Amino acid sequence: DTAVSQTPKYLVTQMGNDKSIKCEQNLGHDTMYWYKQDSKKFLKIMFSYNNKELIINETVPNRFSPKSPDKAHLNLHINSLELGDSAVYFCASSQNSGGSGYTFGSGTRLTVV
């Protein structure tokens, strides 16, 4: 019973397409995050939601839009995909915005061709 689950695990798509990555946590956590890990394996936070409210919104292109229908879900929608969007995207959750009980999803490898 996966605590933080992301779908899909792999995504290959053409430039210009719009795609979504879904994330769900069954831990009862209040806070969820999206991270991007580039080809050099450097992790960078993109967004964080606490109880469906956006609390961290790093400088990312506005082609990336997070959506949190409830506190157990945080989806990432990407418009007009570009080659540079190719990366592994990790979803994570924590008990609260302080970061307790940090749990990561297994990642979504996005390849834009």
Added chain:
Amino acid sequence: KNEVEQSPQNLTAQEGEFITINCSYSVGISALHWLQQHPGGGIVSLFMLSSGKKKHGRLIATINIQEKHSSLHITASHPRDSAVYICAVRSTAGNQFYFGTGTSLTVIP
């Protein structure tokens, strides 16, 4: 310059050795995390620290807030400890997260 610096970048050790990975940061923080990323890509949170020291099995994490420095120690290292270890801090200003570039550890049998 990155707000979080880790050293060493790469580390190779013999099984059984005591290992230390260091993390220095330049911002005021509310918490520091040590993460482990396995070769398969999965990330596990090892510790969250705001002061002092925590121990979990063979892993020990310490933090010195005044010196803005944290260490992750692995006692009696084992090949299954081979992974990338990442230090991350949550800053007090603006609720930012900053990540180190990771330390790649290989433990040889």
